[in-house]
Amino acid sequence: MSGMLEKEVPADDGGGLLAQVAPPVLVVDGLIVEHRNGTTGEAFRAVDGVSLRVAAGESTAVVGESGSGKTTLAMAATGLGPRSGGRVELLGHALDGLSRRRLRDLRPEVQIVFQDPHGSLDGRQSVRSGLRELRRLQRERTAWIDDAALLERVRLSPDLLDRYPHQLSGGQAQRVCIARALLMRPRLIVADEPTSGLDVSVQADVLDLLREVRETTGAALLMISHDLAVVRSVCETVHVMRRGRVVESGPCETVFTDSADAYTRELIAAMPGARWRARR
Numbered sequence: 001m002s003g004m005l006e007k008e009v010p011a012d013d014g015g016g017l018l019a020q021v022a023p024p025v026l027v028v029d030g031l032i033v034e035h036r037n038g039t040t041g042e043a044f045r046a047v048d049g050v051s052l053r054v055a056a057g058e059s060t061a062v063v064g065e066s067g068s069g070k071t072t073l074a075m076a077a078t079g080l081g082p083r084s085g086g087r088v089e090l091l092g093h094a095l096d097g098l099s100r101r102r103l104r105d106l107r108p109e110v111q112i113v114f115q116d117p118h119g120s121l122d123g124r125q126s127v128r129s130g131l132r133e134l135r136r137l138q139r140e141r142t143a144w145i146d147d148a149a150l151l152e153r154v155r156l157s158p159d160l161l162d163r164y165p166h167q168l169s170g171g172q173a174q175r176v177c178i179a180r181a182l183l184m185r186p187r188l189i190v191a192d193e194p195t196s197g198l199d200v201s202v203q204a205d206v207l208d209l210l211r212e213v214r215e216t217t218g219a220a221l222l223m224i225s226h227d228l229a230v231v232r233s234v235c236e237t238v239h240v241m242r243r244g245r246v247v248e249s250g251p252c253e254t255v256f257t258d259s260a261d262a263y264t265r266e267l268i269a270a271m272p273g274a275r276w277r278a279r280r
């Protein structure tokens, strides 16, 4: 089984050619998402005026402590969660005013990999029948590769095609989720804590795979994580969230080693992977 993915498009070198010639895959401008507190019933802003953009082929992360609004932001930015204000442009389309049908047409191009791979897969379907269903829904888009080759691309043996999710390890199940995303040839992959539910021993391999998928397909990656080691190993740029707001953005190297923001420095010191502690 080949371990490496073949290059299908020129790999982006981070803010390189692809980012210069192609429009951004995601533009978020002043996004507000209000939720209601489950106990008091009061509305509060889980996302409070966030602006960011993800260039074509770019890998960017949103980090922040638990409850800072990362997942709410990702869901709203991909049209899967509610928005209370602000503007989102996904793959060049403003979400406001976009018909359900048009949004559905965009879906395959935006793939989401969640924290819990077993929760993401339908327990009643074998890997093969799950892929068959995707192929039925997107016949032309998915015709570029067969099931066995697809599994090889995520370094899984085709023998696993007839297994059910409960017969897969967490790492295998997450690779299946990545394969399902890859099958759609997305332009944007959103990965929400993609390794935090996995055994430490397989986390690095799954991150390597995500990095390879991005580099070889030219898809942009928006990674949600609280783990700086994860972010630093995969992403070029990072946005730091606190209480619904982005308090700092920039290249990972700069933000992790020389942050201008006091909260970011505090957060970095308290986060897993804190060996890139701020210097100041």
Ligand SMILES: Nc1ncnc2c1ncn2[C@@H]1O[C@H](COP(=O)(O)OP(=O)(O)OP(=O)(O)O)[C@@H](O)[C@H]1O
Pocket: 035, 036, 037, 038, 046, 064, 065, 066, 067, 068, 069, 070, 071, 072, 073, 226
């Ligand atoms: N559907 C909802 N209804 C009410 N409140 C919600 C809802 N979803 C999230 N929240 C609240 O919004 C805030 C932001 O949650 P969110 O899950 O976006 O944060 P997060 O940074 O992704 O956290 P974590 O890292 O723990 O997943 C939290 O206070 C959370 O309790």
